[in-house]
Amino acid sequence: MNMAIVSDIFTIAAVSAGAFFFLAGTVGLLRFPDVLTRLHALTKADNLGLGLVVLGLLPRTDGLLSALKLISIWLLVLLGGGIITQLIATSARRGGPPE
Amino acid sequence: MIEFLVAAAGFILAMVALGLARVLRGPAEVDRMMAAQLIGTGGIAVLLLLAAARGVPAAVDVGLTLSLLAAFASVAFVKGASPSELDEAGGR
Amino acid sequence: MTTATAFNLGLAVLVMVLACWTVLARGAFAATVGFVAYGLLLAFIWIRLGAVDVALTEAAIGGGLSGVLMLGAAARLRASEALIAAETIAAGRRLWAAALSAVTALALVTSVLLLPDPAPTLAPAAAENAAATTLGNPVTNVLMAFRALDTMLEKVVLLLALVGVWSLGPDRFWGGRLGPRHRVDPEGMLVFLAQLLPPAGVVVGIYVFWVGANAPGGAFQGGTILAAMWLLAMMAGLTDTPPSGSRRARLVLVAGPSAFLIVGLGGLWLGEAFLAYPLAYAKALILGIEFAMVPTIAVTLGLLLAGPPDRSAQS
Numbered sequence: 001m002n003m004a005i006v007s008d009i010f011t012i013a014a015v016s017a018g019a020f021f022f023l024a025g026t027v028g029l030l031r032f033p034d035v036l037t038r039l040h041a042l043t044k045a046d047n048l049g050l051g052l053v054v055l056g057l058l059p060r061t062d063g064l065l066s067a068l069k070l071i072s073i074w075l076l077v078l079l080g081g082g083i084i085t086q087l088i089a090t091s092a093r094r095g096g097p098p099e
Numbered sequence: 100m101i102e103f104l105v106a107a108a109g110f111i112l113a114m115v116a117l118g119l120a121r122v123l124r125g126p127a128e129v130d131r132m133m134a135a136q137l138i139g140t141g142g143i144a145v146l147l148l149l150a151a152a153r154g155v156p157a158a159v160d161v162g163l164t165l166s167l168l169a170a171f172a173s174v175a176f177v178k179g180a181s182p183s184e185l186d187e188a189g190g191r
Numbered sequence: 192m193t194t195a196t197a198f199n200l201g202l203a204v205l206v207m208v209l210a211c212w213t214v215l216a217r218g219a220f221a222a223t224v225g226f227v228a229y230g231l232l233l234a235f236i237w238i239r240l241g242a243v244d245v246a247l248t249e250a251a252i253g254g255g256l257s258g259v260l261m262l263g264a265a266a267r268l269r270a271s272e273a274l275i276a277a278e279t280i281a282a283g284r285r286l287w288a289a290a291l292s293a294v295t296a297l298a299l300v301t302s303v304l305l306l307p308d309p310a311p312t313l314a315p316a317a318a319e320n321a322a323a324t325t326l327g328n329p330v331t332n333v334l335m336a337f338r339a340l341d342t343m344l345e346k347v348v349l350l351l352a353l354v355g356v357w358s359l360g361p362d363r364f365w366g367g368r369l370g371p372r373h374r375v376d377p378e379g380m381l382v383f384l385a386q387l388l389p390p391a392g393v394v395v396g397i398y399v400f401w402v403g404a405n406a407p408g409g410a411f412q413g414g415t416i417l418a419a420m421w422l423l424a425m426m427a428g429l430t431d432t433p434p435s436g437s438r439r440a441r442l443v444l445v446a447g448p449s450a451f452l453i454v455g456l457g458g459l460w461l462g463e464a465f466l467a468y469p470l471a472y473a474k475a476l477i478l479g480i481e482f483a484m485v486p487t488i489a490v491t492l493g494l495l496l497a498g499p500p501d502r503s504a505q506s
Contacts, residue, residue, distance in 0.1 A: 008100055015107045022141060026114040029121050029137060035129050042133050046140050053144045060151050069159050073166050077140055080170025083384040084136060087177045088129055102194055109198045116205050122224055123212055131224045142231045157243040157407040161250050167392045168255030171419045172227055174426055175259040
């Protein structure tokens with residue numbers, strides 16, 4: 001009985017923290033002054049936001065396969081998102097792509 | 100718990116909606132691409148939360164597909180926005 | 192108002208706002224980004240409606256491939272984009288177009304809202320006979336057993352679309368390599384991504400195809416993921432597009448519809464009907480056809496997005 005309550009609290013805490021980082025990322029994307037700072041905010045949502053949501057949902061999965069799926073989603077987003085932000089930053093530093 | 104997960108999904112969806120404002124405003128194409136990236140990641144988070152809340156485990160598969168396709172689409176966008184830096188069109 | 196209703200309402204409003212903006216956006220690039228985001232939101236709506244297979248297809252096609260297709264088209268139109276933007280349409284004609292669209296939308300909405308409750312549907316009949324194929328996914332049952340003819344013809348339509356795209360290239364390049372050559376810094380990050388992501392993507396694609404027998408998924412979604420991974424490798428310059436005259440590519444392209452046709456004619460030959468499966472072998476036949484279709488779909492979609500032949504086969 002205790003385990004269930006503890007895991008529920010863990011899920012609520014982790015998902016709330018993840019949602020907070022999504023908020024931070026979005027606010028950063030909207031309010032920061034230039035491309036590079038906005039990219040920085042964006043990566044927070046990618047890494048921490050999604051990571052904490054995945055962490056919070058892990059106790060609710062049934063079985064190793066579902067848990068592995070959740071983690072692989074996070075890893076794929078990390079990989080893709082990380083590279084994309086690097087590419088965007090490179091093209092932004094070179095004087096910006098055409099508008 | 101279910102209500103909380105749906106509420107969290109709704110909250111992140113609201114964040115995605117705010118991110119759309121950046122897609123709408125721009126001003127540069129990079130801004131739109133970054134907003135699309137945020138929408139993709141936020142969308143995956145919403146899908147995972149909905150999967151857990153509604154008991155639709157297949158939604159996780161949709162999230163998995165989305166993570167791959169979002170990376171692919173973002174690469175195409177970055178190449179489309181700045182063709183001269185990343186590649187050159189082949190010769191006729 | 193429960194959280195679920197609030198969520199649905201918010202989603203609906205968001206989708207409509209985004210759709211309006213996509214129509215009104217200036218510049219092909221902005222509109223394409225809006226369209227991809229719209230596709231993603233549509234995937235949510237399908238899940239809320241309980242249609243996870245459709246959501247999978249929407250995420251794969253609408254979230255990735257359509258956007259890239261439109262970007263490719265926009266790139267080819269870039270030379271004349273100024274001309275297109277400078278064209279002004281008379282206000283009267285715009286009004287007519289708006290009125291026509293509004294009337295069509297209204298007609299659709301009323302016909303959906305006026306559907307008899309419960310709506311006439313073949314779903315119970317399909318569910319009753321689902322045991323015939325012993326597959327767990329009712330959508331796969333409908334696609335591959337009860338309406339297999341539609342599915343086969345869809346693949347033929349895809350092939351026709353591919354031939355149509357190929358016909359857009361100059362005559363002298365018929366049979367040549369497709370699309371531009373991508374030259375990318377071999378030490379760069381794009382190549383890194385294209386080396387790491389496709390292996391994982393191929394595993395996911397095969398998984399999504401395999402799981403389609405008993406859960407949402409299937410050959411089409413799996414093939415789309417494989418096509419996206421192949422295109423990623425092409426865009427990073429790791430592999431060049433095949434020449435459209437390549438015999439191997441053409442063999443793979445016809446493998447899927449041919450498997451369908453062979454099985455269909457076999458059913459006819461056994462005296463039953465076109466595309467009738469003998470009950471004992473139904474599941475094996477269905478899986479065999481899907482197995483042949485996955486490479487076909489992957490190659491067809493990949494070649495569709497690569498573009499018309501722009502270079503000679505030796506370049």
